[in-house]
Amino acid sequence: MASSLLTRQLALSLQQNLRLAAPGSRYVSKTATKTVSEFEYDAPSMKTTVPGPKSKELLRQLGEIQNTGAIHFFCNYEESRGNYLVDVDGNRMLDVYTQISSIPIGYNHPALMKVMTNPNNVSAFVNRPALGILPPENFPEKLAESLLSIAPSGMTKVQTMACGSCSNENAFKSMFIWYRNKERGYATPSEEEVGTCMVNQSPGCPDLSILSFMGAFHGRTLGCLATTHSKAIHKLDIPSFDWPIAPFPKLRYPLEEFERENAQEEARCLEEVEDLIVKWRQKGKPVAGIVIEPIQAEGGDNHASPDFFIKLRNIARKHGCGFHVDEVQTGGGATGKFWAHEHWGLDDPADLVSFSKKMLTGGYFHRDELQPDKPYRIFNTWMGDPSKNLFLSEVLNVIRRENLLEQVTRSGKALLQGLYALQSQYPHLLSGARGQGTFCAINASSDATRDSIMLKARNKGVFLGSCGEKSIRFRPALVFKEYHVHQLLNILNDVLAEHK
Secondary structure, eight states: HHHHHHHHHHHHHHHHHHHOTTOEEEOTTTTTTOOTTTTOOOSBBOOSSSSSSHHHHHHHHTTTTSTTOOOOOOBHHHOOTTEEEEBBOOOOEEESSHHHHTTTBBBBOOOOOOOOOOOHHHHHOOOOOTTTOOOTTTHHHHHHHTTTGGGTTTTOOEEESSSSSHHHHHHHHHHHHHHHHHHHHTTTOOOHHHHHHHTTTTTTTTOEEEEETTTTOOSSSSHHTTTOSSSSSHHHHHHOOOEEOOOOOOSSHHHHOOOHHHHHHHHHHHHHHHHHHHHHHHTTTTTEEEEEEBBBBTTTBBOOOHHHHHHHHHHHTTTEEEEEEEEETTTTTTTTTSSSGGGOOSSSSSEEEEEOOOGEEEEEEEGGGGSSTTTTSSSOOSSOOOOHHHHHHHHHHHHHTTHHHHHHHHHHHHHHHHHHHHHOOTTTEEEEEEEEEEEEEEEEESSSHHHHHHHHHHHEEOEEEEEEETTTEEEOOOTTTHHHHHHHHHHHHHHHHHOO
């Protein structure tokens, strides 16, 4: 009762402070002052509906070459700046989706443009090496100043890759190799193992499994698809593995009102995890690893408590499974910490942590014991791209110099408070606001309502993302300030007030 009253008082306070008392009123905050930026626009500017005529013509042309069903509109990246994305019809939108959460410090950031013009960097862009056999002279140095400088706790090794899917795919392979090496006592593989692997037979190709969670998204390659359970369109018609799928906690919001129910739900899911590990071992398909996102993104921005992840980590350790934390979308600072799993407060949070998106390159960090034991075991032609490490180094410089993680925390607080206020004023349209940092989401009353809100917001100058069955997800760049938050909330409020 007390927590429920507190929540109502908070919502009322927010409505008063942010002047949202009547439908159609502007969303105004006394703290919504603009920070002058030399490289950014000051507001959205719309000339046509989106997609406009130029986008539609380009869509027609590209449609003769490839499938265009997922394309929203065509972009003018040369004219895009900071938090604002410009399309080919001259529409300037506040981008709160940022290339599916993959733009760290906005479009055409001067620091990154400077990296491109530095003559010392030309070779890294012109010559793309096969890193596994012929890395450049400065590769160890560049890894040390970029990726290793932000390595998660307990991680001393990093393997670069090109994208999120191949990062996860190879992290799975690392867990399988590690698990089998343990089983054979780190002895040399037998002749039988060597021979049977060539014809896809056991024991050379062991019947191991990876445990994943319903609602998860880990990529679209074959191994990753076996652990992806967010949308049928990703999996339909593709053969898969018989691997265990555990329930992910379905928490009720606001969290402070449902502490007891949410704790029971998490306990139920953890019990099911242990049951599945035992069941698959009995089936002769032992679980070599567990993979999980700190926040399920594509599956609907589903959260769990630090206690859930701490206990899950202990279960993995108890059963000898690798523990793989997929930070492809959550890594890079959007939650207010560089890695979302830092919110758990563990000194030993994972055995592997995969990354991509805001990191500009892909790959995974891992503990020493998961280092491949032979050459070519984890390998492809490029294994990443050294030029991306140059960009990442400069992104990290900007994050530190401009205290962007602190900025994300401030902006995230303003965004979440604003979403609370909007759902309080429009309870027939919105509910379930949630988030860490600016990594936020809110539910619409239906998928059709969600799509309508997003379309109307886009035509008013805000580009949003969707996830799950009916959620709107917010994925701004790290340079997203309180000014941009209130610009976003103003437009959202207008859309909701006009919604029929």
